[in-house]
Amino acid sequence: MSLLKPFSKLPALNSANILLVESKEQFQQSLADALVQETAFTVNVRLAKSLPLPMENEESRPRIDLVAFIIDLTSELSFQSAEASLKCLDPGYFLGKVCFMVTNARNAAVPVERLDAIRRLAASLHCPLLFAEDQTPDGVGNATERLLTILKVSAGLVPMATALYLSNLTRSTVPPDIDQPSFD
């Protein structure tokens, strides 16, 4: 099984590469369009539905600095697909080069267990968990900014900061009362 490895290729000058993995293939399009607008450095975006990535692109693919999993909270399939894709990542990525982005968290029809499960997953992998709103351009803009902040550090473009250092500050934690029943 081909794992995606974080350090097996050389980096390029003043550029950062991000891989957006989303089962639904919707939000990643608008995110990608907003991400490439960044002018301070070159952002290359790769889009995928799930991992593992096809072998044919192995040569042309640059070094991926950040893998962002986009999970739609209203779809169980989305969560399961993201979980299955995690197995195809080299463990080196979990030192600050993976983050989770969740959409539709405000939807009342979402079962609470799913969000708890995602929280536990992100906490066990020491990854940041971001919440995004994908329907409005403002929401897309906010999500882009937050991703760019983490991306800049992962790509090594911020002096005196590394991905592992940042992940210590941003990683998701499970609230101590997660097993208590919520007020419904």
Added chain:
Amino acid sequence: MDDSTKRLLQRLIKRIPAQMLRTTLDKWGRLTGDQQKSMDFTQSKWALTEKMLAVCEENELTIKHLTELEMISIIDNPNKGMWYAFQLMDPQDDANSVELTQFKEQFKSHLRELVIHVSVKIKKDTDDAVWIRIAWGDTFSRPNHLKPTYVVHYLQSPYVFVTSLTSKQKPLLSQALVLSTRYQAIKDANLSGRKLTAIRDLLMRKYQQVFPTKYPSPLPENNQTISNPHIEEEQAEPAANRLQMACEAFGGGTLPQLQSAVYKLETKFRDNSNKTMTEREEPFRCVVKFASTNLLESLRHCASAGIASTPVTPLLSCIPQKGRNYFVITDNGPGPSSQMRQPQN
């Protein structure tokens, strides 16, 4: 004007949508110019009905004239009520040369032989469809114009679409159709839906077909505009393959709007974790119904998004391939083995 004529007129005015009322009355052509000018179509339907009753009294219109209006309104707006498709089988040698006047005479005479009191009206539409309106009566009573049956037949094709037919009337209609179209039998095509246009397009394949091809996309041209060189899709090829297979199974472009598909399963229960159910000898009877505003579009999207596995299973792709939406699935052989549906009512 007698009671049933009044009731028919009321029903008609209620049924015709307000924006189409003016054009339909124009097409009918039974109102004089003055009467037409005096109709105020912004009034409520109730007020319009009263006005129309008065106009019909004035022009001494009978129920026969009203049936013309009903037919025009249904031809313009056929997507109401349940339509059932039938297929004619075993053509005789001259089945392909049946033309309109011959069909009309034969159908009327055969039907009148079978049912003494019957009122038949036949009209040919612009797209080669023959519309038949049948008001049934029996030996003792006059034809009932409030419960007509509408039949649509495309000459030189074996397809017939019927709405509002009771089980008693079915053998009479079948006999008349078979004799007048020079075929030997008629069977249920197992296709039904609310929209006549949709089931007709599905059965007669009037939507864009996509055929398997080795090179699906045209050759790239030299000055091809790339969307953005910094954005790259990793799995573009599998996605394109899925889309191609989904379109091959269901069709490209806009698909006919089918609302439901019903699968009646008579297969043995198969689940390794449940021994008691698997051991039973009798088949496990179960009915699975898929319903949607546009069923074929949603199935095609399921296949292209990877939710349904590709190549598309024959259980789903046989809906457009065979043009049916009712299946009985038994254990004999691979794929759905279709059987004739016995009429339930």
